[in-house]
Amino acid sequence: MTTATAESRPYHHGDLSRALVDAARKILETDGPAALSLRAVAREAGVSPAAPYHHFKDKAELLEAVAHEGWVELDLALSKARAATETPGERMSNLGVAYVCFARDNPALYRVMYDCSRDKDALPDQLKEGGAYCQVRDTLAEQSKTPLAEMDLELATIAGWCAGHGLAEMIGFKQFAHLKEVLGGEEAFLRAVFQHLGMFAKFAED
């Protein structure tokens, strides 16, 4: 009832699928993932608890729709970051920063995105062209002076993706508050960690 635009749209509610996804995202932002029940979403959209079942076969399917929107928006954030970087040398690190910042600014959405992926043991969306994975891979390929073997390119992309995701999940932990302060802010901390990936990798190799 709180939102419930409730004009007299084509069908009973108009576009309830859309309204449900919006309601879910609102609850997600306001009260976090724990509060995201199907009944709460229906309540927020001003319909009965059973109404969503005419648009999504179950709660998971609604969450998938939310997650899909998340991936689309992440793709957008990454391509913006890529386009905004003139010097090619900084493109990769800026991409990483943009990725983690997206997760930091949309923590609940980011959680839903990966929860859905885990349930299906697959990353459904970002592998298509323009998807986040491909953007990392393409940026990596651009930045390499000598052309990379396809296998190396894929493995390096995965390595970078994992590092980004790991950092995205850790960025909020209190233990890092001290480092963030010393380094002068969250983004500086973030860049520092990305830079030290190289140091870690070096010591892990020799």
Added chain:
Amino acid sequence: MTTATAESRPYHHGDLSRALVDAARKILETDGPAALSLRAVAREAGVSPAAPYHHFKDKAELLEAVAHEGWVELDLALSKARAATETPGERMSNLGVAYVCFARDNPALYRVMYDCSRDKDALPDQLKEGGAYCQVRDTLAEQSKTPLAEMDLELATIAGWCAGHGLAEMIGFKQFAHLKEVLGGEEAFLRAVFQHLGMFAKFAED
């Protein structure tokens, strides 16, 4: 009722806290995190749904006990991997492999461990001496020829930790099945990704 050793131990049940944690872990392994309800745990332990409340203040506190056991076992797995590696040069990568293998072999437990951490915005256990974080840091320090500045050491540890955690969360995804096959198994894939961390970092810097 299924497990319920049900001897006549000191108190009514004996050591119900222990039995509840065991029951929780059994459910976790058998049916996954989604099936882990407090009522199911009580059922498995052969007690009423309200019994756990005399030992844990709520469900989260029981999960924390489970998570704590997980961290202890992870610490053990890491120190074993460290001790089993003769050549110091391989110690770091073997540590990474051991970390991800632990997550792969105990996926539900690993999930609970990080879910609990996220709820508190902190990694509670592995920062103490002998904890997983410290093991990574110490291995890194050992392996470095020249002594590292403390800040660099910490940042490199965090970078490695993030990469390991990211990979641990991704390792099960179907998209990687092809690469695993080509590379000759999961562990080979895993080592390959770790190796390419260096390549990623290099291109991300220059």
Added chain:
DNA sequence: GCGCAAATCTAAACGCCGTCAAGATGATCT
């Protein structure tokens, strides 16, 4: 325009969940 079928929504119910209050049961201590 009208009737009908399909699409959409509501109401009510089911079994499960986390949690709490009250009472029963058993152990411990003097």
Added chain:
DNA sequence: AGATCATCTTGACGGCGTTTAGATTTGCGC
């Protein structure tokens, strides 16, 4: 032995995901 306290059970509450049956509205063919 009796008091006390920790422990466990019973029963209840509200909320959850989901299903079924029935009401309402819509769009299409006539």
